[in-house]
Amino acid sequence: MAGLAAARTLTDAGLAVVLFERGERIGGRVLSLELGDEVVEAGASHVWSFYRRTRWWLERCGLTAGLCPAPGQGPLPVSRGDLPGIARAALEVAWRWRRLAFERPELAAGLDTDTIAGYAAHRLRPDFVEAALRPAFEWNAFCGLDELSQVLLLQAGRLYLRARPQVLAGGLSRLAMAMAEDLEIRLGTAGDVQRLRRGGRGVVVELASGDAVDCHAAVVATPPGEASELAEPEPALGAFLTGIRHSAVTRAWWHLPARMSDPVQLLRARSGVAPAVLVAARRGDVLKVAAVAYGAAAAETWAGSGASVGAAMEDLAAALLPEMWQRPCLARAWFHWDRAVTIFGPGHFRQLANLSPGLAGGAIALAGDYLVSPTVEGAILSGERAANSIRSHILASVIGRAR
Numbered sequence: 001m002a003g004l005a006a007a008r009t010l011t012d013a014g015l016a017v018v019l020f021e022r023g024e025r026i027g028g029r030v031l032s033l034e035l036g037d038e039v040v041e042a043g044a045s046h047v048w049s050f051y052r053r054t055r056w057w058l059e060r061c062g063l064t065a066g067l068c069p070a071p072g073q074g075p076l077p078v079s080r081g082d083l084p085g086i087a088r089a090a091l092e093v094a095w096r097w098r099r100l101a102f103e104r105p106e107l108a109a110g111l112d113t114d115t116i117a118g119y120a121a122h123r124l125r126p127d128f129v130e131a132a133l134r135p136a137f138e139w140n141a142f143c144g145l146d147e148l149s150q151v152l153l154l155q156a157g158r159l160y161l162r163a164r165p166q167v168l169a170g171g172l173s174r175l176a177m178a179m180a181e182d183l184e185i186r187l188g189t190a191g192d193v194q195r196l197r198r199g200g201r202g203v204v205v206e207l208a209s210g211d212a213v214d215c216h217a218a219v220v221a222t223p224p225g226e227a228s229e230l231a232e233p234e235p236a237l238g239a240f241l242t243g244i245r246h247s248a249v250t251r252a253w254w255h256l257p258a259r260m261s262d263p264v265q266l267l268r269a270r271s272g273v274a275p276a277v278l279v280a281a282r283r284g285d286v287l288k289v290a291a292v293a294y295g296a297a298a299a300e301t302w303a304g305s306g307a308s309v310g311a312a313m314e315d316l317a318a319a320l321l322p323e324m325w326q327r328p329c330l331a332r333a334w335f336h337w338d339r340a341v342t343i344f345g346p347g348h349f350r351q352l353a354n355l356s357p358g359l360a361g362g363a364i365a366l367a368g369d370y371l372v373s374p375t376v377e378g379a380i381l382s383g384e385r386a387a388n389s390i391r392s393h394i395l396a397s398v399i400g401r402a403r
């Protein structure tokens with residue numbers, strides 16, 4: 001989404017843009033899958049009421065009418081006057097947890113969710129804990145303090161802004177497709193960027209196909225690990241980018257022909273590969289099994305073990321949901337993200353600002369959710385900002401040449 005927002009902002013400014021994408025589709029971590037008659041989100045799904053730029057693009061693409069309330073996300077039961085105080089307390093707790101998780105990981109690892117929930121209940125109002133945090137604790141049964149503090153931050157923000165999440169009928173990929181319309185896009189090996197270097201008119205883009213493309217400037221809108229390889233940044237920026245941690249998420253769906261008697265189950269287990277939570281919920285004829293594993297620890301375990309996460313999760317589901325598993329089903333889908341959601345450590349933005357992400361004298365700009373917030377909104381905002389800095393760079397070099 002960061003790349004699409006950057007590309008569209010630059011074409012709006014009258015510049016010629018080519019979008020390189022190494023996958024076979026655009027959208028990155030926005031991916032809506034068709035399963036039978038249903039569209040299910042394998043990646044991002046929720047558009048919150050405070051997503052100002054995302055909503056602007058939805059409006060521009062004529063998709064606003066497709067927004068509908070996200071299922072199971074009602075308002076939190078606290079009165080308006082209480083909001084600032086509760087949100088401030090929640091932010092304070094989240095901040096303490098975050099510091100502890102990053103600065104004393106050995107101590108944080110020893111805390112179980114009951115101890116953490118007990119501390120939250122002591123510091124925060126019980127109705128907030130019950131309404132906003134308890135479900136998050138259930139959902140994130142095995143994840144660490146760093147993820148829980150992220151959840152708490154989100155809940156505090158949601159409460160403070162009285163925000164409601166919505167989903168886009170037909171899937172969020174519709175927004176990606178609409179933003180991609182009329183753009184010149186190269187996919188697969190033709191779009192797989194191996195290296196960016198200074199030269200030619202400004203930046204030379206070297207592709208996996210062996211071709212090289214000469215450009216005035218480039219926006220690198222990849223996740224941080226790839227960005228550090230591509231942009232040949234100063235070593236300190238490279239080390240910072242590769243050090244950014246992520247959560248892992250696996251999602252699965254079964255399309256079942258008949259109704260299940262027990263519509264929702266919450267199961268916790270260890271898959272042998274990573275800690276896992278299975279939440280099975282029915283929507284129409286689709287049984288959705290979500291958040292199979294979540295957390296930076298899971299991402300690291302999987303990346304390190306080299307095991308097939310899909311296979312491990314299928315075994316786990318077969319063991320935990322035997323009745324469901326044996327039913328004849330019309331379709332099944334699994335989707336695994338080993339670097340799903342960026343986890344920001346304390347001082348993330350301060351360090352980023354000090355390292356100045358503008359590269360090659362301003363000819364290369366970075367974009368991506370890790371620069372703003374780990375959301376579609378953060379990605380879009382970062383893309384727009386990168387496009388604006390590239391536009392200024394090009395304008396300055398044109399004026400420089402004219403002089």
Ligand SMILES: Cc1cc2nc3c(=O)[nH]c(=O)nc-3n(C[C@H](O)[C@H](O)[C@H](O)COP(=O)(O)OP(=O)(O)OC[C@H]3O[C@@H](n4cnc5c(N)ncnc54)[C@H](O)[C@@H]3O)c2cc1C
Nearest residue numbers: 001002022028029044045046193340368369374375376379
């Ligand atoms: C399961 C899941 C649920 C989520 N839920 C939500 C939600 O409900 N609401 C929300 O707001 N956010 C959610 N998010 C987060 C949101 O999806 C991301 O923050 C956002 O989509 C990130 O966009 P991005 O453009 O920064 O990165 P990406 O979407 O990762 O895009 C980067 C692109 O760069 C391409 N690329 C990488 N390297 C190269 C290369 N060398 N050459 C060419 N191309 C390359 C990749 O293939 C990819 O397409 C969720 C994420 C996941 C995974």
